[in-house]
Amino acid sequence: MEPIQSATGALSASPVISATGLTKRYGALDVLRGVDLDAHEGEVISILGASGSGKSTFLRCLNLLEVPSGGTLNVLGEDVRFRMKGAERQIADARQVNRLRSQVGMVFQNFCLWSHRTVLQNVMEGPVHVQGRNRHEVREEAEKALDRVGLLNRADYYPSQLSGGQQQRAAIARAIVMRPRVLLFDEPTSALDPELVGEVLKVMQGLAAEGRTMLIVTHEMAFARDVSSRVVFLEKGTVRVQGAPQDLFKGGMDERFDRFVSHFSRQG
Amino acid sequence: MSTPAFTLIGFGPEGWGKLLLLAAGLTLVAAVCSFALGSLLGAAGAALKLASSRSLRGIGTFYTTVFRGIPEILVVYLFYFGGSLALTRLMHLAGFPGFFSLPSFIIGVVAIGLVSGAYQTEAYRSAYLRLERGQIEAGKACGMSRFVLLWRVIAPQTLRFALPALGNIWQSVLKETALLSIIGLVELLRQSTIASGATRQPLLFYGVAALLYLVMGQITALGIRTVEKRLARCWGR
Numbered sequence: 001m002e003p004i005q006s007a008t009g010a011l012s013a014s015p016v017i018s019a020t021g022l023t024k025r026y027g028a029l030d031v032l033r034g035v036d037l038d039a040h041e042g043e044v045i046s047i048l049g050a051s052g053s054g055k056s057t058f059l060r061c062l063n064l065l066e067v068p069s070g071g072t073l074n075v076l077g078e079d080v081r082f083r084m085k086g087a088e089r090q091i092a093d094a095r096q097v098n099r100l101r102s103q104v105g106m107v108f109q110n111f112c113l114w115s116h117r118t119v120l121q122n123v124m125e126g127p128v129h130v131q132g133r134n135r136h137e138v139r140e141e142a143e144k145a146l147d148r149v150g151l152l153n154r155a156d157y158y159p160s161q162l163s164g165g166q167q168q169r170a171a172i173a174r175a176i177v178m179r180p181r182v183l184l185f186d187e188p189t190s191a192l193d194p195e196l197v198g199e200v201l202k203v204m205q206g207l208a209a210e211g212r213t214m215l216i217v218t219h220e221m222a223f224a225r226d227v228s229s230r231v232v233f234l235e236k237g238t239v240r241v242q243g244a245p246q247d248l249f250k251g252g253m254d255e256r257f258d259r260f261v262s263h264f265s266r267q268g
Numbered sequence: 269m270s271t272p273a274f275t276l277i278g279f280g281p282e283g284w285g286k287l288l289l290l291a292a293g294l295t296l297v298a299a300v301c302s303f304a305l306g307s308l309l310g311a312a313g314a315a316l317k318l319a320s321s322r323s324l325r326g327i328g329t330f331y332t333t334v335f336r337g338i339p340e341i342l343v344v345y346l347f348y349f350g351g352s353l354a355l356t357r358l359m360h361l362a363g364f365p366g367f368f369s370l371p372s373f374i375i376g377v378v379a380i381g382l383v384s385g386a387y388q389t390e391a392y393r394s395a396y397l398r399l400e401r402g403q404i405e406a407g408k409a410c411g412m413s414r415f416v417l418l419w420r421v422i423a424p425q426t427l428r429f430a431l432p433a434l435g436n437i438w439q440s441v442l443k444e445t446a447l448l449s450i451i452g453l454v455e456l457l458r459q460s461t462i463a464s465g466a467t468r469q470p471l472l473f474y475g476v477a478a479l480l481y482l483v484m485g486q487i488t489a490l491g492i493r494t495v496e497k498r499l500a501r502c503w504g505r
Contacts, residue, residue, distance in 0.1 A: 102411030112402035
């Protein structure tokens with residue numbers, strides 16, 4: 001197959017992440033009803049949707065924090081292997097999943113920094129204890145990452161001593177120091193006070209400008225419109241519509257999407 | 269003819285000071301060993317009680333129910349006599365007649381350790397349940413294996429939450445070692461009894477023993493509180 005030229009100009013042969021017919025069921029509740037999504041290198045994909053549309057669940061399926069009930073998932077060119085235990089699908093190869101996770105960065109809504117480690121220790125933890133990299137070399141890189149998110153002067157603070165915005169920026173540093181091939185953001189600004197949202201979005205915008213592959217579940221419409229290369233709108237566990245933000249936000253492409261967006265702009 | 273109290277508890281030829289201090293040392297060693305054994309059992313017990321398998325949970329519950337429900341002194345007796353009986357039988361089978369008993373130090377440490385382990389199981393279990401889910405998910409998300417996750421995230425955080433309860437358990441282990449006097453271990457209480465008998469000054473020696481228990485308990489409690497304070501720093505006030 002010929003390599004294709006993606007929208008951002010990066011050369012990519014196969015998608016970084018490819019989900020096909022992904023479903024997730026909790027008992028009688030169908031949260032995902034078959035989601036297809038290919039994320040190519042260099043793409044910045046904003047995943048939008050009302051609460052309950054399954055967007056967070058979908059993102060958490062991509063690094064197997066949730067095990068999809070059905071469908072196939074290919075991460076970094078590897079098909080994730082599952083096995084059945086009774087009626088429930090499980091991860092078949094924990095090593096495979098751990099290896100893939102170490103190359104897929106995740107930023108959580110509630111930051112989830114390890115509360116017993118300082119900021120610098122949080123950032124160094126993965127490279128040293130998961131990737132087995134040299135501590136001195138990692139330290140330098142961790143400090144660079146912290147400098148980048150503007151937190152070098154908070155390196156020796158504990159998470160509880162930081163504001164939400166600072167914690168989230170530290171969490172971003174923790175993710176990028178792993179040199180991930182793709183970054184997942186699960187509503188990274190939803191738990192923040194409004195005046196702290198900007199500093200986090202600014203860091204994310206910088207990452208996008210670097211050409212990093214990013215999937216972002218968000219309610220920040222301006223960010224989705226101005227920064228992402230593609231917008232995916234989920235409704236009731238399926239992709240309702242997707243496309244370039246300039247096309248979608250122009251309006252008239254999908255009535256439900258337009259209503260969803262207008263609801264947000266009315267709010268704020 | 270009565271010797272002054274100061275001489276009796278001193279370190280001179282008529283003094284019991286050295287013996288009492290040695291006995292206090294043995295008490296401390298027995299307590300440390302029992303508590304350490306209890307920590308291992310407690311960690312294992314908590315893992316059992318938190319397991320997804322119903323039968324494993326059952327084993328854990330059985331352990332904590334039994335060893336928290338029987339008086340410590342009875343556990344000590346059961347292990348001492350049960351252990352000796354088993355050993356004697358075994359020796360008979362091997363062709364050695366007579367009565368054999370297990371060393372009382374080991375019996376005592378095992379008995380107190382088992383009881384303490386049952387209490388530590390509860391301490392670790394409830395501490396684990398206080399752990400935020402996101403802390404574990406963050407570890408999984410960066411690719412930590414189960415072992416790394418346990419060692420780098422779950423264990424330190426659980427320990428931190430369990431520390432106040434563990435401090436209390438340590439205090440009671442220290443006191444429970446007094447039970448080992450009944451199976452012949454010359455620890456602090458037993459030594460005080462011997463000294464009381466020899467000098468007919470029970471109040472003096474039991475008083476000194478009480479003081480030594482208090483001092484040992486307070487010094488270790490201070491240590492635990494210091495660690496607790498240092499850890500509390502990271503969790504915010």
